[in-house]
Amino acid sequence: xxxxxxxxxxxxxxxxxxxxxxxxxxxxxxxxxxxxxxxxxxxxxxxxxxxxxxxxxxxxxxxxxxxxxxxxxxxxxxxxxxxxxxxxxxxxxxxxxxxxxxxxxxxxxxxxxxxxxxxxxxxxxxxxxxxx
RNA sequence: GGAGUGGGCCAGGCGGUCGCUGCUGGGAUGGUCGAAGAUCAUCCCAGUGGAGGAAAGUCCGGGCUCCGCAGGACACGGUGGUGGAUAACGUCCACCAUCCGCGAGGAUCGGGAAAGUGCCACAGAAAACACACCGCCGAUGGAGGAACCGUGUUUCCUCACAGGUAAGGGUGAAAUGGUGCGGUAAGAGCGCACCGCGUUGCUGGUGACAGCGAUGGCAGGGUAAACCCCACCGGGAGCAAGACCGAGCAGGAGGGAGGAACUGUCCGUUCCGCCUGACCUCCGGGUAGGUCGCGUCGAGGUGGCGAGCAAUCGUCACCCCAGAGAAAUGACCGCUCACGACAUAACCCGGCUUAUCGGCCCACUCCCCUU
RNA sequence: GGCCCCAUCGUCUAGCCCGGCCCAGGACAUUGGAUUUUCAGUCCAAGAACAGGGGUUCAAAUCCCCUUGGGGUCA
Numbered sequence: 147x148x149x150x151x152x153x154x155x156x157x158x159x160x161x162x163x164x165x166x167x168x169x170x171x172x173x174x175x176x177x178x179x180x181x182x183x184x185x186x187x188x189x190x191x192x193x194x195x196x197x198x199x200x201x202x203x204x205x206x207x208x209x210x211x212x213x214x215x216x217x218x219x220x221x222x223x224x225x226x227x228x229x230x231x232x233x234x235x236x237x238x239x240x241x242x243x244x245x246x247x248x249x250x251x252x253x254x255x256x257x258x259x260x261x262x263x264x265x266x267x268x269x270x271x272x273x274x275x276x277x278x
Numbered sequence: 279g280g281a282g283u284g285g286g287c288c289a290g291g292c293g294g295u296c297g298c299u300g301c302u303g304g305g306a307u308g309g310u311c312g313a314a315g316a317u318c319a320u321c322c323c324a325g326u327g328g329a330g331g332a333a334a335g336u337c338c339g340g341g342c343u344c345c346g347c348a349g350g351a352c353a354c355g356g357u358g359g360u361g362g363a364u365a366a367c368g369u370c371c372a373c374c375a376u377c378c379g380c381g382a383g384g385a386u387c388g389g390g391a392a393a394g395u396g397c398c399a400c401a402g403a404a405a406a407c408a409c410a411c412c413g414c415c416g417a418u419g420g421a422g423g424a425a426c427c428g429u430g431u432u433u434c435c436u437c438a439c440a441g442g443u444a445a446g447g448g449u450g451a452a453a454u455g456g457u458g459c460g461g462u463a464a465g466a467g468c469g470c471a472c473c474g475c476g477u478u479g480c481u482g483g484u485g486a487c488a489g490c491g492a493u494g495g496c497a498g499g500g501u502a503a504a505c506c507c508c509a510c511c512g513g514g515a516g517c518a519a520g521a522c523c524g525a526g527c528a529g530g531a532g533g534g535a536g537g538a539a540c541u542g543u544c545c546g547u548u549c550c551g552c553c554u555g556a557c558c559u560c561c562g563g564g565u566a567g568g569u570c571g572c573g574u575c576g577a578g579g580u581g582g583c584g585a586g587c588a589a590u591c592g593u594c595a596c597c598c599c600a601g602a603g604a605a606a607u608g609a610c611c612g613c614u615c616a617c618g619a620c621a622u623a624a625c626c627c628g629g630c631u632u633a634u635c636g637g638c639c640c641a642c643u644c645c646c647c648u649u
Numbered sequence: 650g651g652c653c654c655c656a657u658c659g660u661c662u663a664g665c666c667c668g669g670c671c672c673a674g675g676a677c678a679u680u681g682g683a684u685u686u687u688c689a690g691u692c693c694a695a696g697a698a699c700a701g702g703g704g705u706u707c708a709a710a711u712c713c714c715c716u717u718g719g720g721g722u723c724a
Binding site for chain 1: 296297298299320321334566567603604605607608609610620621622
């Protein structure tokens, strides 16, 4: 499993309802390259969504940032683990490369996972189920 | 060799590893159908395809879809030399006119201002109506005066009264053809020559128009990207169009006194109901969402031949060439070179405009040098 | 993706339709001065803009075209 770096469509966050759920959870973390919203996923896998505003430039520049973010997740997905829904928002003036996005992604998701797991009980999944 | 004009083409290349996506073939797991098997969903393997010359801006035109529509007129909007091309166009081609360039060539929203209306600041006598004003003249007529071998139908002077003129009038973007000669009291196309303009005839051309001739002394400022007139064109909205399926919630019709959970059954308990209707069946509209529209067939591409000056058209052969949907072409490494610009299809085409690192090719013009 | 609208001093705006008196007017703000023992207030004065480029015209903030930057709307 650890040598599988594929990134199929099931790992994309695709529906407006999913985006609204993650945004309304209001659990976010950021550094100079990225801002990440997170929530526990109703499915077993981790899914990511991308939001790149028009302030980043024309379509070529925005699509390039999305590709870098997907590539960063693809290469480091085993350091992140399963069961999260993430929305990645790049900072406007960061100018980050692939390595910047990789390190930011891993560090911020670990922080977010700890924060999502900490309230009340140990088992994060059952907590999420009870809340839902 | 230098300077330049017009047109066309390319848009880094090769290799390796990981990854995304459409299609085809094979396989695995699960669901549905009575089996063989079919079909759907997910995944794996192999093969194969995978952005642009502007994909951009959305400035025009068309296809396509829905809505509207007997016909006509008006309004509104657009186009604007002529002829052709085209599905159509505000596009393209050829030609004409005007302007620019020594030239190859380039530019032009290029109908009408002798249909009408409006506007033309400041300056200027006057801004479109021809005069008036300042001027010039005063030949002719008039008034006054002077001269004389001459007493006159004489000559000269003055006035600016009648009158004649449009040469000139600092301006202005623009002022009633221009230059020259003659002519006159002063002047004036008043006369003449050349140029410009109008009318008209002939010739050439499909036509815009051109050439030649005759004739008229001359019409008459600019602005229509001001209203307008003329000719031609145009129904409206747009794939988030539109078609199909369709949870949930609410609604309607019929049935209806029970229904649901704890539990497989009975008992029991709890909850929701008993005409202000729980629950069941059916119905239409249709939200979230999904499928199609949507890329195997097109105003399609490549090559040949033919028609045409060309745009383009005809014909023959071959080819199938992106199809996503929070949205696919990327990441890393190595080599190489001119060290890589602008910029990512979203229903599809034909154009225009704008952005752009550079490189290559063809045709032509001018200047210089050598043979 | 389609359709539509807007752009004027630091800010809010007038002028645009119908071109000229516009090197663009007003309010608030800023700066300087006067008044006042000082501050506030009041009065006087100054600076400061037609998004950019091209065209039509004698003349453009205004008319036409292109570009840039904002905004709205349609599931």
